[in-house]
Amino acid sequence: MRRRSGFIKPPSHRRQVTAVTAMTFVALLTTAGALPAQAAYVDADGAPASAVQASAARVAQAEAAPAQSISVTAAAPVAVQVDTFTAKEVAPPPPPVVVAPAAAAAPTAVAAAPAGASVRWPFPGSIRISDGYGPRSAPCAGCSTFHDGLDMNPGQGTPIGSVADGVVSSVTAYDNGGLGVHVMIDHVVDGQNVTSTYGHMLAGSAAVSVGQSVTAGQVIGNVGSTGQSTGPHLHLELHLNGVTAIDPYSWLTEHAGPM
Numbered sequence: 417m418r419r420r421s422g423f424i425k426p427p428s429h430r431r432q433v434t435a436v437t438a439m440t441f442v443a444l445l446t447t448a449g450a451l452p453a454q455a456a457y458v459d460a461d462g463a464p465a466s467a468v469q470a471s472a473a474r475v476a477q478a479e480a481a482p483a484q485s486i487s488v489t490a491a492a493p494v495a496v497q498v499d500t501f502t503a504k505e506v507a508p509p510p511p512p513v514v515v516a517p518a519a520a521a522a523p524t525a526v527a528a529a530p531a532g533a534s535v536r537w538p539f540p541g542s543i544r545i546s547d548g549y550g551p552r553s554a555p556c557a558g559c560s561t562f563h564d565g566l567d568m569n570p571g572q573g574t575p576i577g578s579v580a581d582g583v584v585s586s587v588t589a590y591d592n593g594g595l596g597v598h599v600m601i602d603h604v605v606d607g608q609n610v611t612s613t614y615g616h617m618l619a620g621s622a623a624v625s626v627g628q629s630v631t632a633g634q635v636i637g638n639v640g641s642t643g644q645s646t647g648p649h650l651h652l653e654l655h656l657n658g659v660t661a662i663d664p665y666s667w668l669t670e671h672a673g674p675m
Contacts, residue, residue: 535580535605535671536632538614538650542675544569546649549663565615565653566664570639572618572648577633579612579652579668580605584628584636591619595651596643599624599636602658605671611658615651616643 537543547567582603591597595615599622603610618640624630641648654664668675 534632535668536577537668537672537675538577538579538652539568539570539574545665548665549661564661565613565651567649567651569647569649572639572641573621574639575635576614576617576637576639576650578630578636579603579654579672580610580632582612582630584624584626584630585611587622587624587626589620589622591642594643596645597622597637597640598643598651601630601636609657610667611655613651613653613655615653616641616645616649618642 545566546569547563549563549566551563578601580601580603582601584599585602586600588595588598595613597617597619598613598615599617600611600613601624603612614636616639617637619642621638621640622636624634624636630636639648639650645651652664654662654667656662
């Protein structure tokens with residue numbers, strides 16, 4: 417058997433060359449990978465610069481560029497107007513007006529007269545006159561030949577109105593002959609005392625009483641034919657100061673206007 421000695425044979429020259437070549441190739445690959453990154457930064461002459469030099473160049477360019485500034489102008493103060501108000505107590509609504517029930521209607525005034533007149537005819541409109549004031553032929557037994565009044569014929573039952581404001585001085589409610597059922601009223605017209613008499617009224621129609629105040633046109637009774645009468649009519653007499661008989665037609669025309 418052949419024994420091995422302790423001498424170790426060195427590697428051959430070929431192997432050494434191959435190893436060095438491999439290491440050199442690796443180094444070249446590493447350098448080639450780094451060059452593109454460094455090539456992005458160049459100096460003023462176009463030659464490649466290091467990464468530090470490129471960074472410094474960027475800083476210098478930034479410092480050389482004009483700085484941007486923002487000018488802020490303080491806005492003028494805005495005046496804020498605040499509305500003012502006052503509290504006012506609202507007055508409570510007025511209490512409702514209570515309307516009292518209407519009183520029983522007074523007899524209707526039927527006589528016509530100018531507006532605001534204090535004297536009027538006993539009937540509205542034109543009424544037939546059957547006998548005037550003055551001398552006449554007696555129309556019936558017991559009738560006078562001098563007629564102290566004015567006979568008016570509006571028809572049986574027609575309401576009779578007072579010729580003026582006044583106070584009732586006499587009421588004869590029954591037929592006693594003569595003027596039959598009749599009413600007398602005292603007035604003051606133009607400062608003069610005048611008494612009006614309404615004769616031959618319908619029995620039971622007297623609508624007033626002694627001492628009662630009446631107004632012009634207020635109904636005092638109805639036309640009838642009581643007493644010394646030839647038919648339904650109103651016998652109207654007027655006396656000054658209760659004594660002197662006057663023509664009713666002339667006086668009414670003067671104070672109330674034409675019928």
